[in-house]
Amino acid sequence: MSSDTPPVAKKVPAERTHHGDTVIDDYAWLADKEDPDTVSYLEAENVFTQKQTEHLHELRETVFQEIKGRTLETDLSVPTRKGGWWYYSRTEEGKQYGIQCRLQSIGDTPPELKPGEPLEGEQILLDGNELAGDSPFFAIGTSAVSPDGTRLAYSTDFSGNERFTLRFKNLESGEILSDEISGIFYGGTWSADGSAFFYTTIDEAWRPYRVYRHLVGTDAQDDVLVYEESDERFWVGIGLTRSERYLVLSVGSKITSEVRVLDADYPTGEFTVVRPRQTGVEYALDHAGDHFLVLHNEGAENFEIATAPLDDPGTWTPLIPHREDTRLLDVDAFSDHVVVHFRRDGLTGIRVLPSDDEPYEISFPEPIHTAEPAGNPEFQSRRLRLAYASMVTPPSVYDYDLSKHELILLKRRPVLGGYEPGDYEQFREWAVADDGTRVPISIVVKKGTERPAPTVLYGYGSYETSIDPSFSVARLSLLDRGFVFAIAHVRGGGEMGRRWYEEGKLTRKKNTFSDFVAAARHMKESGWSSEIVARGGSAGGLLMGAVVNLAPEAFAGVVAEVPFVDPLNTILDPSLPLTVIEWDEWGDPLHYSEVYEYMKSYAPYENIDDRTYPPILAITSLNDTRVLYHEPAKWIARLRATARGGPFLLKTEMGAGHGGRSGRYDAWREEAFTLSWIVERAGAKKTESTGETQ
Structure with missing residues (x-):
């Protein structure tokens, strides 16, 4: 032919x-x-x-x-602080993939890093270019540092079928541990002490349906099945609250949710159901000190936010009621404030609820824009990291100073030419x-x-x-x-x-x-x-x-x-x-x-x-x-x-x-x-x- x-x-x-x-x-x-x-x-x-x-x-x-020609090929992301480290990624001219790095933290202000200049004290966590080798395809599905900063869990895919192999790295010695688990899904999370890593696996229909607990340094064959979802309409996922107090096991279909929680200090314990699934009711949970915050749509088409006692998380008391004109998208709990991401009139916005003051919404410079919280791993913080862009403004990273109520531009993606x-x-x-x-x-x-x-x-x-x-x-x-x-x-x-x-x-x-x-x-x-x-x-x-x-x-x-x-x-x-x-x-x-x-x-x-x-x-x-x-x-x-x-x-x-x-x-x-x-x-x-x- x-x-x-x-x-x-x-x-x-x-x-x-x-x-x-x-x-x-x-x-x-x-x-x-x-x-x-x-x-x-x-x-x-x-x-x-x-x-x-x-x-x-x-x-x-x-x-x-x-x-x-419009892309700064050697570039850096804005560092994000977690524990005693600033985490960031960088790219190098001529290289296909990013490089994940960290520096020990000094102070609350992100260090001023300049692309292409030697970075004293930099520790490379993952170099995608080295991992990819000569493979025509490469992707990272998981990259999670343990709460104490000493271990890294990461997973890779070399075919594009989104079935990953999980490995572990000792960040103090640089050693890749012998632990290796294949056929896992995206994500996964550490226990509070970093001794256990929870991950999900998929069935033949590419549905994440099982959650396993792996104790670092043990054979994967000994991993414990923590949860299995038999209903084919539901996916499972596992995460750790920002406070690092609770492991959260989420089960969800397109229209229904069910959440289980476990004290992250006791990773071998039993998860507790927050509220049994009810068809059509979706909810998500975050830990806010002496209570939980619950985002849900029970009787609230555009969702509302409720509080719940730690010892009775299925009892919900309204905090932010439903509004016909506002879709509540997410809620983030911090030690002394709450951040709500919402959508109104076809645009996104951010609302702050301080523990000691009246709630307010953050103002942005353009009438057409996209804004969302981004990169806020610390539970105790007086700054809120935001991602911002419009159709004419390149992706921008801001810190919002919660004390001064002002936006601080940290970086706007360079557009050359x-x-x-x-x-x-x-x-x-x-x-x-x-x-x-x-x-x-x-x-x-x-x-x-x-x-x-x-x-x-x-x-x-x-x-x-x-x-x-x-x-x-x-x-x-x-x-x-x-x-x-x-x-x-x-x-x-x-x-x-x-x-x-x-x-x-x-x-x-x-x-x-x-x-x-x-x-x-x-x-x-x-x-x-x-x-x-x-x-x-x-x-x-x-x-x-x-x-x-x-x-x-x-x-x-x-x-x-x-x-x-x-x-x-x-x-x-x-x-x-x-x-x-x-x-x-x-x-x-x-x-x-x-x-x-x-x-x-x-x-x-x-x-x-x-x-x-x-x-x-x-x-x-x-x-x-x-x-x-x-x-x-x-x-x-x-x-x-x-x-x-x-x-x-x-x-x-x-x-x-x-x-x-x-x-x-x-x-x-x-x-x-x-x-x-x-x-x-x-x-x-x-x-x-x-x-x-x-």
């Missing part, structure tokens, strides 16, 4: 019958990645995509150099959906850009995940070419509170898709956009597949990254990773015919027909555990066999997982590949810097 000719996937009819409905799936065979024909097909698709985009090589290299925030503008617009709902849109554009302009419209809209206004170095390569970038904050996300999420899930999922189409329509009708390229990944890839079926004429192109485009077949199969857990999000089509019919009516793969579709670029990874590679592979095969238009391209990373390639330079090249495709699809104007037409 010529590389100029699109690969044609063979048809091997496979019959599926549910609720009296019989469907033939010609491409079900692609789900077998051990089949040589599957691998050959994916490789042929890669060759075809490379051939179809090789004329973009020069632009691709230019964009890569722009991303690289003369970037000036004042050269760009951000806006908030509102589209009107088919049912009259107002849908927020966040927009950023370079000042002076002629409108209507080519536009990238990004969306997600699932799991109550919010795509907040944020900054991107790579995005500048679009904005400087005369593009508009916009985020459609569609229902199914959490931007406008819990109700916003509820109105975009289960049998109201189609609101997510119609909201996005309404946003695209608004961008054109209001004069912002000429051609629009839609972009989304994972569940946002489902959004891409659905809207291109709903309104293919609205888009000049679609980028679908690790896209969940075959949801019906996946959710019908409880043996696949995450399926049973997902029934609370999408519905259970296996047991309920009305759910089956509703999902079938919007599932992208099921609804391709003989119409003209825009060009589509689908990007996936062979080792993806969350959205299996065969979903986009089947989708592209059916598009090519059924629809008109295109071209329809599939790019599969043959050695990575859900997040794509792991090294930062590799990731930049992948982003340059995608951006160059977008530039061609939507059209571009002359850049002021070079005068060239891209």
Whole structure:
């Protein structure tokens, strides 16, 4: 087959019958990645995509150099104090991965570290570059220093399948201990004395369902099973309160929580249930001195915060009541104050409750922004570490002085090449959906850009995940070419509170898709956009597949990254990773015919027909555990066999997982590949810097 000719996937009819409905799936065979024909097909698709985009090589290299040239490659994070140490990470020019380090602490103010200069007394905890070696993929899943600062627990993944191997390091001697545990999930936590480490393992469906206790220096075969969750809808996790007084074992489905606690000084003891699970009730807990703080939604759609006695944690007394206009996201307890992270009017905010004064909210300098607590491991502290960004302001780290009530800027990510925030503008617009709902849109554009302009419209809209206004170095390569970038904050996300999420899930999922189409329509009708390229990944890839079926004429192109485009077949199969857990999000089509019919009516793969579709670029990874590679592979095969238009391209990373390639330079090249495709699809104007037409 010529590389100029699109690969044609063979048809091997496979019959599926549910609720009296019989469907033939010609491409079900692609789900077998051990089949040589599957691998050959994916490789042929890669060759075809490379051939179809090789004329973009020069632009691709230019964009890569722009991303690289705007990035301070040798850099440092702001140090965070824990115990007698300041912890930070740094990067070095030419190296793919970060390096985790610490310095002994002197005083309360973070030391002024300068990138590239020798750091006297620095101790390297983990060097990702040394650990990765020659592996094409590398990721760290856990990195946890014991409370006394003498041991490090860390886990690694060399394939992208998000199944990690746990190891331990003696930080006093530098020795890697003989303890080694494979097949664990993200996270894990130490006991208060650092003698025991608690971790979770996953089942065949990639569900963390067991918590084990490992005593450092013993054989992993002797690890004690602390908890096992038999209900396939629930995940488990384990953590340590900031006070280091309690171990917290959390069990949760999409809609229900159950928490157990244990005195961290007695790691071999029995966990106590805070309150037995009750369907639809979610709660989380933190320790605040002589009581617990509980964030919960019992009778409170947008959540409220309660206090609970240490000896009776299931008895809740309201502290911050429910508000219709404010979604409470998190609560953090400190020795003499409480910090609440919330969402209101589509933006995030922070509220402080001092123990000796009136509560107040922290003010931020821009009307459109994202702010959240970050890096606050110390229980006793008079400063609050915050992360801040907007669509024009690079990620920034602040300390908030609780005594003086003032923000102290510690670091703003450098953007090289003369970037000036004042050269760009951000806006908030509102589209009107088919049912009259107002849908927020966040927009950023370079000042002076002629409108209507080519536009990238990004969306997600699932799991109550919010795509907040944020900054991107790579995005500048679009904005400087005369593009508009916009985020459609569609229902199914959490931007406008819990109700916003509820109105975009289960049998109201189609609101997510119609909201996005309404946003695209608004961008054109209001004069912002000429051609629009839609972009989304994972569940946002489902959004891409659905809207291109709903309104293919609205888009000049679609980028679908690790896209969940075959949801019906996946959710019908409880043996696949995450399926049973997902029934609370999408519905259970296996047991309920009305759910089956509703999902079938919007599932992208099921609804391709003989119409003209825009060009589509689908990007996936062979080792993806969350959205299996065969979903986009089947989708592209059916598009090519059924629809008109295109071209329809599939790019599969043959050695990575859900997040794509792991090294930062590799990731930049992948982003340059995608951006160059977008530039061609939507059209571009002359850049002021070079005068060239891209």
